[in-house]
Amino acid sequence: MNKIKKYSYGICFLISIAINILLSIHLYVGGGEKNHDIISYKPSLTWSLKAAQEAEAVAAITCSGHGLAFLDGLVSDGRPVCECYSCYSGPDCSQLSPGCAANADGGDPIFLEPFWMEKAADSALVVPGWHRMSYKYADDTMMSTELESYIRKLHSIVGNAITEGRYMVFGIGSSQLLSAAVYALSSENSSSPSNVLASIPFYGMYKSQPMLFNSENFKYEGDTKSWQSNNSTSNMDVIEFVTSPNNPDGELKQSVLGGKTIYDHAYFWPHFTPILGPSDQDLMIFTLSKLTGHAGTRFGWAIVKDKDVYEKMINYINIADLGISKDTQLRALKLLKVAIEEDGKSLFQFAYNKMRDRWDRLTSVFAKSTRFSIQKIHPLHCKFFNETRLPSPAYAWVKCEREEDEDCSEVLEAGKIIGRSGSAFSANNRYTRLSLIKSQDDFELLLQRLTELVSLENGIMETM
Numbered sequence: 001m002n003k004i005k006k007y008s009y010g011i012c013f014l015i016s017i018a019i020n021i022l023l024s025i026h027l028y029v030g031g032g033e034k035n036h037d038i039i040s041y042k043p044s045l046t047w048s049l050k051a052a053q054e055a056e057a058v059a060a061i062t063c064s065g066h067g068l069a070f071l072d073g074l075v076s077d078g079r080p081v082c083e084c085y086s087c088y089s090g091p092d093c094s095q096l097s098p099g100c101a102a103n104a105d106g107g108d109p110i111f112l113e114p115f116w117m118e119k120a121a122d123s124a125l126v127v128p129g130w131h132r133m134s135y136k137y138a139d140d141t142m143m144s145t146e147l148e149s150y151i152r153k154l155h156s157i158v159g160n161a162i163t164e165g166r167y168m169v170f171g172i173g174s175s176q177l178l179s180a181a182v183y184a185l186s187s188e189n190s191s192s193p194s195n196v197l198a199s200i201p202f203y204g205m206y207k208s209q210p211m212l213f214n215s216e217n218f219k220y221e222g223d224t225k226s227w228q229s230n231n232s233t234s235n236m237d238v239i240e241f242v243t244s245p246n247n248p249d250g251e252l253k254q255s256v257l258g259g260k261t262i263y264d265h266a267y268f269w270p271h272f273t274p275i276l277g278p279s280d281q282d283l284m285i286f287t288l289s290k291l292t293g294h295a296g297t298r299f300g301w302a303i304v305k306d307k308d309v310y311e312k313m314i315n316y317i318n319i320a321d322l323g324i325s326k327d328t329q330l331r332a333l334k335l336l337k338v339a340i341e342e343d344g345k346s347l348f349q350f351a352y353n354k355m356r357d358r359w360d361r362l363t364s365v366f367a368k369s370t371r372f373s374i375q376k377i378h379p380l381h382c383k384f385f386n387e388t389r390l391p392s393p394a395y396a397w398v399k400c401e402r403e404e405d406e407d408c409s410e411v412l413e414a415g416k417i418i419g420r421s422g423s424a425f426s427a428n429n430r431y432t433r434l435s436l437i438k439s440q441d442d443f444e445l446l447l448q449r450l451t452e453l454v455s456l457e458n459g460i461m462e463t464m
């Protein structure tokens with residue numbers, strides 16, 4: 001009997017040693033994908049503790065759900081001040097101003113704020129005071145190799161761009177890359193400047209940047225179709241901006257002139273449009289702003305086929321700004337690591353659901369109107385979600401249908417709605433763009449004001 005007891009104690013002892021070894025391996029070496037970037041050695045926190053406590057203290061200020069407090073915001077009586085969403089005020093953003101106009105201007109992608117609050121632990125960063133003080137990385141470049149490889153991984157997961165065998169250039173937002181691309185594609189030795197064109201309605205920056213730079217090598221020439229009808233095909237020194245999906249109307253566009261093109265894919269992500277397949281253009285530009293919503297981080301990238309064009313773009317960035325902020329690149333890396341979690345499903349499902357809900361509600365309001373209409377959207381097969389879905393563009397492109405409503409922005413403004421006039425997109429002022437990517441408060445107020453306006457048209461006053 002004693003012998004059996006001794007024998008079973010021995011077995012128990014061996015099992016317990018085996019379990020301990022297995023647990024230690026799991027703890028220090030790490031199991032599962034999420035542990036890849038966790039440092040195996042875990043010292044107790046020292047210098048980062050104070051920063052973490054500060055960050056959490058600010059994040060804990062709720063601002064009644066109608067604003068946020070930030071680490072770098074104003075401080076009053078030693079406490080960070082709430083920054084309220086539009087139409088809310090007071091120390092805790094709890095006061096809604098009655099009769100406040102819904103501001104649907106601008107392209108701030110605040111609709112993704114709640115996603116990042118859900119991902120607080122995965123997306124937070126601790127940056128020591130001595131983080132990357134040099135202009136350059138150890139490999140003598142201005143660009144993080146690790147960030148570049150995550151961007152390539154993201155495109156291969158989403159299936160929206162070919163990156164194999166292509167060069168990459170980082171920029172201060174995609175805005176900087178738009179001008180770097182025009183510079184790189186323009187003819188240096190020609191007697192006349194290259195013509196910069198886009199198809200109406202188009203994003204205003206394509207006009208304002210070349211006009212500001214006033215270069216001898218390129219000049220803004222306006223709309224592709226008018227240019228085509230006034231010029232012979234032999235004069236093809238053109239640089240055409242193709243925005244797909246388009247800002248303001250969400251259309252998937254193609255080049256009209258077939259010359260040198262810059263594909264602006266700021267909105268080519270599964271939350272705004274079904275992904276039909278990877279874009280395979282010579283020069284494609286993307287931005288973090290409309291992907292993760294971090295417009296304030298100012299980070300964009302270009303994917304470039306031609307080595308000469310790539311080198312000219314790098315030269316532009318280096319001379320204009322001595323490269324991109326290393327802090328920005330660190331933040332972009334952290335955010336993209338979250339974006340590719342669950343093969344992108346977590347971020348894109350959240351973002352798509354949010355945009356879909358906004359579009360469904362918006363469409364039902366406009367369905368009751370004959371005075372106002374919005375762009376038609378059609379279902380397409382999305383290879384990323386592997387199903388047929390309706391697009392959910394970032395903006396509603398509103399048309400005032402009544403003959404007398406020539407200035408649509410003015411009509412909407414009288415109904416307490418602020419949009420961006422058609423002329424800002426070189427289009428007719430009978431059109432106005434309304435942003436659907438702002439905060440939930442902004443969207444709710446926009447829907448309320450639209451409902452009121454449409455109800456007046458129908459002779460009933462609805463309240464929401």
Ligand SMILES: Cc1ncc(COP(=O)(O)O)c(C=O)c1O
Nearest residue numbers: 107173174175203247266287289
């Ligand atoms: C079509 C398009 N391209 C580029 C940009 C610029 O984006 P960012 O400079 O934030 O990357 C915007 C911003 O709204 C846009 O709508």
